[in-house]
Amino acid sequence: MGSIRFDNVSMRFGTFNALEGINLEIGEKEFVAIVGPSGCGKTTCMRMVAGFEHPTGGTVSVNGARVVAPGPDRAVVFQQFALFPWKSVRENIDLGLRNKNLPKSEREDRIARALKLMNLESHADNFPHQLSGGMQQRVAIARAYVLDPSVLLMDEPFGALDAQTRVVMQEELVRISRVNPRTVLFITHAVEEAVYLADRVAIMTRRPGRIKEVLDIKSIREAEQWDKHSRIEDVMDIESFVHLRTQIWKSLREEKGSDAV
């Protein structure tokens, strides 16, 4: 289980058309990134799947059911982490499990696994303010993963991190998604990040927000065996990677051009 479907979705704020005619299907265990300039409505797309916002036209559905409200089947990783400052790392991760009324032993098991997955074991009893930004985002990812959600929604999760930490986290995310594949909707404005992480990349345009094209990355990645390289900088040197990146850049730039006219 874990499919997302945008069916002719539109979003109006007053007279402003934020999104128009969004159609996108994300299959089970597929990792899709949406890239686009700021203000194109990509975050709104994610927020509609999360249930924080509701489309003014069309439907957003997860596993065939229309989204009506937020819920733990659609875990969100926010750009600004959104950890609870008064809860320890363990308590932050535990909240969603307690909400599911799981027995204590099972909760402890799952927390231990999530901590291990994110290399957080030694920080379980720290409070968020005692951790670096990268560490805090690991906690937020662990908090989402531990729920075993059918889809994972990530809203520029590495946008608030410094460049080095971001690279480490991107590699981590690739590692985790190989070990433990999920349906992921990943929002970013960083083209390289999208190409590196995603199976498919959807390119969005602005005013109104539309999906301009969707590129298949996975087939190229597999054909060119990107996974043989564990370091992100090696992957980014591969010709097919560079080619895809340039293609997306051009596509985005054409948009900016037309916007200026």
Added chain:
Amino acid sequence: MNDAPLTLSQRILYAGLGLGLFFGLWAGLSGSGLVPRQFLPGPLDVLDRMMQLMTTPFAGATLPVHVASSFERYIYGVGLAMLIGVPIGLMMGWFRLLDDIVTPIFDMLRFIAPIAWVPFAALWFGTGIGGPVMIIFAGAFPPCLINAYRGARFVEPRLIEAARMLGTGNTRTILEILLPAAFPSIVAGLRVAAGLGWQSLVGAELIVAAAGVGFMMVQAQANVATPTVMVGMIAIGVIGMAIDVLLRQGEAIVLRRRGLQMSGR
């Protein structure tokens, strides 16, 4: 403005300077003979009277007993205001409907000065513990409620969204998200409530009570025993300040745990 923080010795020095100036002026004025001694007793007269009152009863009790009986009412009044005001405030911050129902009536009631409740407090609860407690409650309740409400309303939206996506129910959201998030605001409200409650207490005791610092002052006033009135005033001021210092310490401890600094004073 020089914003460099003061060292401890500087702070003690300046506080001592202020107090010294105050007591010097007071002693000078009352000793000068410009004002009759009866109208403005000197600091030493007051200190002397205070020492006497520690052991000799006045208006039926010694000073410590008056203070204790005031304090008991105060704790009940402020405690009740906190136990009722904070939960209602938090719930108003979470449930929109409750907010819409309660806010108009509350906005009207809170402008009625606590002392204005005296006739009804006396009528409903008498001069025992009930009447004064109700008046203190009337003073302390609004800041408890308002600050809990504001604290809950202005929780970072991201944290509310995080709680919702984790499937957190209403009760748990109020207890584990809104309450701790609103905590600094609640403590600020509590400090205001503690001050207003203490002030209303003495006001209440001036009218409805058979013991307490305020009662002692009224009895002293009737006997034109001005040093005793001043002892009462000083006791009120010092205890009020001590309560505020304690609350500030409590606030600082919780905030430090979250890696936050106290804002302002």
